[in-house]
Amino acid sequence: MKVFDQKHIKNIVLLGAAKSGKTTLAETMLFEAGIINRRGTVEDKNTVSDFHEIEHERGNSIYATTMHTEWRNYKINIIDTPGLDDFSGEIVSSLRVADTCVILMNTQYGVEVGTELIWNYVDEFSKPTIFAFNQVDHEKSNFQNSLEMAKSRFGDAVTLMQYPVNQGENFNSIIDLLKMVMYKFPKEGGKPEKLPIPVSEKERADELHNELVEKAAENDENLMELYFEKGNLDEDELRKGLKIGMLNHDVFPVFCLSAKNNMGSGRMMGFIDNVAPSANELYPEKTLDGKEVKCDVNQPASLFVFKTLVEPYLGKITFFKVCSGEVKVGQELFNSQSDTIERINQLFIMDGKNRHSVEKLVAGDIGATVKLKNTNTNQSLHEKGFDVSFTPMKFPEPRIRTAIVPQSKNHEDKLAEVIKEIHEEDLTIEIEYSKELKQLILSGQGELHLQVTKWRLSHIYGIEIDFLTPKIPYRETINKTASANYRHKKQSGGAGQFAEVTLTIMPYTEGMADPEGFNIRKKEEIDLEWGGKLVFYNCIVGGVIDSRFLPSILKGVLEVMEEGPLTHSYARDVCFLVHDGKMHPVDSNDISFKIAGTKAFKEAFLEADPKLLEPIQNLEVLCPEELVGEVMTDLQSRRAIITGIDSKGIYQVINAKVPLAELNRYSTSLKSITQGRASFNLSFSGYELVPYDVQSKLVAENEAAEV
Numbered sequence: 001m002k003v004f005d006q007k008h009i010k011n012i013v014l015l016g017a018a019k020s021g022k023t024t025l026a027e028t029m030l031f032e033a034g035i036i037n038r039r040g041t042v043e044d045k046n047t048v049s050d051f052h053e054i055e056h057e058r059g060n061s062i063y064a065t066t067m068h069t070e071w072r073n074y075k076i077n078i079i080d081t082p083g084l085d086d087f088s089g090e091i092v093s094s095l096r097v098a099d100t101c102v103i104l105m106n107t108q109y110g111v112e113v114g115t116e117l118i119w120n121y122v123d124e125f126s127k128p129t130i131f132a133f134n135q136v137d138h139e140k141s142n143f144q145n146s147l148e149m150a151k152s153r154f155g156d157a158v159t160l161m162q163y164p165v166n167q168g169e170n171f172n173s174i175i176d177l178l179k180m181v182m183y184k185f186p187k188e189g190g191k192p193e194k195l196p197i198p199v200s201e202k203e204r205a206d207e208l209h210n211e212l213v214e215k216a217a218e219n220d221e222n223l224m225e226l227y228f229e230k231g232n233l234d235e236d237e238l239r240k241g242l243k244i245g246m247l248n249h250d251v252f253p254v255f256c257l258s259a260k261n262n263m264g265s266g267r268m269m270g271f272i273d274n275v276a277p278s279a280n281e282l283y284p285e286k287t288l289d290g291k292e293v294k295c296d297v298n299q300p301a302s303l304f305v306f307k308t309l310v311e312p313y314l315g316k317i318t319f320f321k322v323c324s325g326e327v328k329v330g331q332e333l334f335n336s337q338s339d340t341i342e343r344i345n346q347l348f349i350m351d352g353k354n355r356h357s358v359e360k361l362v363a364g365d366i367g368a369t370v371k372l373k374n375t376n377t378n379q380s381l382h383e384k385g386f387d388v389s390f391t392p393m394k395f396p397e398p399r400i401r402t403a404i405v406p407q408s409k410n411h412e413d414k415l416a417e418v419i420k421e422i423h424e425e426d427l428t429i430e431i432e433y434s435k436e437l438k439q440l441i442l443s444g445q446g447e448l449h450l451q452v453t454k455w456r457l458s459h460i461y462g463i464e465i466d467f468l469t470p471k472i473p474y475r476e477t478i479n480k481t482a483s484a485n486y487r488h489k490k491q492s493g494g495a496g497q498f499a500e501v502t503l504t505i506m507p508y509t510e511g512m513a514d515p516e517g518f519n520i521r522k523k524e525e526i527d528l529e530w531g532g533k534l535v536f537y538n539c540i541v542g543g544v545i546d547s548r549f550l551p552s553i554l555k556g557v558l559e560v561m562e563e564g565p566l567t568h569s570y571a572r573d574v575c576f577l578v579h580d581g582k583m584h585p586v587d588s589n590d591i592s593f594k595i596a597g598t599k600a601f602k603e604a605f606l607e608a609d610p611k612l613l614e615p616i617q618n619l620e621v622l623c624p625e626e627l628v629g630e631v632m633t634d635l636q637s638r639r640a641i642i643t644g645i646d647s648k649g650i651y652q653v654i655n656a657k658v659p660l661a662e663l664n665r666y667s668t669s670l671k672s673i674t675q676g677r678a679s680f681n682l683s684f685s686g687y688e689l690v691p692y693d694v695q696s697k698l699v700a701e702n703e704a705a706e707v
Contacts, residue, residue, distance in 0.1 A: 004075040006280055006297050006364040010272050011077045011321070013064075013094045015122065016104035017114025018083035018676075021134040023049045023061055025104060025259035026080040032266050033069035033076075035351065039262070048352040049080040054455055062452055064090035064307065066319060066366060067351045071266075074273040077366045085117050085679050086446035089395050089428035093306045093377070095121055096393050097321040097366060100246070100276040101129045102268075107141040107167070107256075110149035113622060113677050116651055119154065128246035128277055130253050132268060136164045137171035137258040147254065153649035154252060159215050159245075160208055161253045161271070162264070165201060174256055174264055175201055177209045178238055178271075189262030216241025219250060239275045247277055279364030285323045288389045293324050297363045300386035301325030301333065306393070308377045308425050312460055318375060319350070319368045323390065325383070327367070328360040333381035336389050340374040342381055376424050395427045398443035399682045400667050402450055403468040405440065411463045415440075418461045422453060429453060436530065436570060437471040446667045472661045473615060474698070475532070475687050476564035476571040478608035481506040486600035487582070488592050499592035501545070501553060502580035505604045508535055508573040518577055524554075531687070532572025534561055539579035545593070546583060552590040553578055553597030565602050566610050566695075567702040572687075576601060612695045613687040615660040620653060621670070623678035628652050630673050638662035639691075657685055 014022040027047045031039045040046035045056040049065040061082040069076045079094040081087075095101065101122050105115060122129055131150060136143055143164055150158045165173035165182065174183045175197060182201070183192035197205050216238045217227035223241045227233055233241065245251025253271065257264025284292035285304070293302060307319035327333070331344045348355040348368045361367040375381060378392040406415050419431040419442070430443040444450045450467070457463045483504040490497040506515060514520055515537070522538040536554055540547070557576060564571040578597075619640070623631050631654060632642060640658040647653070663682070670678050690698070 002070070002075075003358070003360065003362065004365075006295065006362050007278050008074045008273075009077065009278055009362070009364045010074060010276055011079075011097060011099040011279060011364070011366055012102050012272060012276070013079045013081060013098035013100075014102050014104065015081055015091065015095075015118045016083055016134075017106070017109075017112040017118070018060060020083060020104040020106045020112075020114075021259045022080050022083065022104050023047050025102075025132065025134065025257075025265060026065075026067060026078050028259050028262050028265045029069050029071075029076070029078060029269060030067060030351070032262065032269065033071045035067075035069055048354070051353045053459065054452060057455075058448075058452075060084060062087060062090075063309070064094045065350075065352055066368070068349055069269070071269045072273055075365075076269065076272055079366075083114055084446075084448060085114065086444070086449040086452075088117075088121070088445055089426050091118060091121055092393055092395055095125045095127060097304070097306045098127060099279050099282055099364075100272065101125075101127050102132050102272075103129060104132045104134045104259075105146055105150065106135050106138075107133050107143050107146045108135060108138055110142070110146035111153050111650060113624070113651065113679055116153070116622060116649065117679050126249055127282075128249070130246075130255065130268070130272075130276070131158065133254060133256045134259050136167045136256050137169065137261055137263070139169050141167045141171075143167050143256060149650060150254070157245075157250050157252045159212065159242075159251050159253050161212070162256050162267070163208070164256050165198075171258060172263070174267070175205050176267065177205065177212050178235065178242075180205065180209055183264075183267060185261075185263040189258070191266070192263070213238065215251060216245065219244040219248065243275050243277060243281075246275070247281065279321075286391045288391060291388065293388055293390070295363045296324055297326060299324035299363070300383040301327050301331065302380060302382040302386060302388050302390075303327055303333070304390045305375060305377055305379050305381070310421055310425055315371055317350075317368050317370055318372045319366070320381075321366050322361050322363050323380075323388075324363050326360050326362050329358075332384075334384045334387075335375050335379060335381055336387055337379045338374040341384075342372050342375055344369055346370055377427060393427075396445065396681070397683060398428070398430055399445055399680065400447060400450060400665075401441055401443040401470050403437075403439040403470040404442045404454075404465045405468060407464040407466060414461070415457070415463055415465070418457065418463060422456065434471075434473070436473055439468070439471055441470055447665065447671075469664055473530075474567060474569040474690070475530070475613040476566050476569050476605075477532075477573050477611055477613055478505060478507050478605060479611050480609045482604045482608035484600045484604035484607065485580075486596050486603060488596040488599065490592075491587075496584075496587040497589065497592040497595075498582075498584035498587035499549070499589075499596040500582040501578060501593065501596040501600045503553075503576050503578045503597070503600050503604060505574055505576045505601065505608055507608075508533055508575045512575075515575065515577065518579055520577075526558075528561065528570070528572055530570040530572065533574075534558065534572075535575040537575065537577040539577045540581070541579075544583070545578070545581040546588075549583065549588065549590065549593040550578065552594040556594040556596075556598035557601045560598055560601050560605070564610075565605050566612060567698055569612070571605070572613075574605075576604075612690040612698060614690045614694075616657050616685040616688050617660055617663060618683045618685045619656045619658045619663075619680060620682075621656070621678055621680045622648065622651050622653055623674055624650075625652050627674050627678060628654065631670070631678065634669065634673055638666075659688075 280295040303320040485502040487500040518539040524536040561571040640656040
């Protein structure tokens with residue numbers, strides 16, 4: 001395949017809410033460029049982008065897919081992304097390597113919740129952005145309303161490049177404000193006829209063209225001087241100003257099209273060729289140690305791995321962007337993170353599942369290789385001596401969790417291995433065995449995300465699993481001071497066991513003073529792995545307990561803290577003082593004092609007004625204003641405390657603190673309440689007291705389980 005100069009390589013990512021037409025646009029772009037001879041459709045399950053079986057079943061993109069076109073001596077690498085926020089990891093990784101974002105908006109709806117969520121990621125990466133207003137041929141299309149919504153939400157940087165003459169079912173014409181012509185498309189779509197702007201549109205077009213010229217001029221002093229001097233800018237000058245504006249995030253060009261009927265995509269591709277920046281025009285790549293690496297073909301070779309995919313019959317496919325230099329077949333590159341050398345035996349340009357072999361890829365290009373042994377997503381490869389490790393991507397925290405168990409015990413070991421492999425492909429999937437809960441916990445971005453993982457385990461790896469409600473990691477603590485004495489005595493012929501321990505326990509709070517009325521000889525603060533503290537005071541006087549037995553008492557107490565007396569949950573934030581006891585010159589030993597310490601501590605704990613603490617999550621819900629009431633009603637039924645309501649563009653943001661125990665399957669519930677028009681984020685807030693009735697129920701359930 002042809003090797004393009006790095007200035008002629010453009011990397012775009014197609015973004016947008018579900019059903020905005022990303023996959024259809026990708027298919028149309030490939031068709032326009034002659035990469036494919038016939039356009040597939042999502043409905044017929046034959047598009048280049050959605051080639052996985054699960055995507056055919058669901059009718060939605062699940063994975064980000066790389067493709068390419070060659071359009072007028074430019075190579076455009078395209079990454080088609082899912083529109084559902086369950087698969088936000090695919091969006092993050094695609095944005096990381098794209099040079100320009102193309103955000104599709106369905107002109108029936110304008111700015112949707114999905115658009116909002118995607119914009120948050122785009123804004124974070126601050127990449128040049130184009131808005132593609134799609135489906136202007138739909139009977140319910142409202143281009144002007146969509147434009148006003150976009151300007152309201154994304155600001156004056158939203159810059160009109162085109163507008164439809166006749167939107168709706170009869171759509172066939174676009175006024176182009178950069179070239180100042182009208183494009184009229186044949187009924188079947190495809191190459192348009194270039195016509196003068198009709199008289200009926202001339203005044204409006206001139207006015208909007210002048211606005212475009214002013215927008216381009218204000219991005220560069222020289223262009224501004226030319227504009228004042230001539231009163232206008234020519235097309236090349238406009239392109240220059242628009243590119244500067246895009247690089248500075250001050251211009252978001254708006255194009256209109258019908259991806260389904262192949263109207264307008266070619267013009268947008270021409271703009272991407274001529275105006276959208278190449279990788280070498282963006283900011284340099286940052287490394288972990290603060291260095292900058294320019295996208296320069298004359299530098300030593302380096303690349304960043306943004307995606308890993310495991311195909312059943314092919315093995316591991318590694319997708320990467322060349323950050324500098326040239327990557328060639330047969331080249332050996334070094335991975336500083338794994339301290340290994342990888343040999344590039346094959347290089348590919350990918351169009352969905354189709355691979356095109358190439359001998360080399362240059363800086364700025366996107367490609368793939370296979371069978372790298374020690375290199376995964378978020379890692380870098382480089383020539384030896386050019387030591388660079390690029391800044392890794394940050395992925396969103398999980399928002400939903402479930403316990404999983406294999407239906408066959410024979411699959412227990414294989415399950416852990418396979419989930420690790422799935423995590424390597426999708427870093428937003430997390431798996432851990434909770435020693436505390438005695439459950440294998442799978443976490444992800446949403447219900448569909450977990451269901452897709454379950455499907456993959458079944459259909460690809462042959463492992464059937466069940467989802468179980470995950471247990472809640474409660475904590476136990478105390479509310480007041482209590483004392484207890486316990487004597488352990490055991491005689492069974494020969495040496496026996498004897499120990500007596502008297503101790504006092506009290507609640508621990510950060511910065512508290514040492515307790516008064518005790519002869520404190522030593523203090524030991526222990527940071528518990530599960531959070532909180534245990535503070536141990538040695539208050540023994542007169543040697544009634546030999547100091548060599550005190551570690552055994554502490555060991556017994558720690559065992560109780562690991563399996564609390566109320567519900568066997570971890571205990572935290574307790575001080576205990578050992579201040580009296582007895583020992584026997586022959587029968588006292590470590591095990592005796594460990595048992596006595598354990599029993600005395602349990603007894604005191606149950607007398608110290610024990611309380612359960614539950615994990616509380618910070619919840620942020622983004623939803624349309626008209627749905628705020630229903631969302632809040634549902635939250636209040638979940639024992640939520642609403643902490644505030646803010647505005648974000650045309651949407652409302654509800655902030656609340658909600659017990660984790662009340663959030664099981666919240667993703668599904670919120671989708672049902674809002675018809676999928678809301679989204680949420682979760683983060684851990686802290687632990688708070690469980691209400692009395694809830695605690696009583698949990699303690700009773702625990703006691704019943706032990707009978």
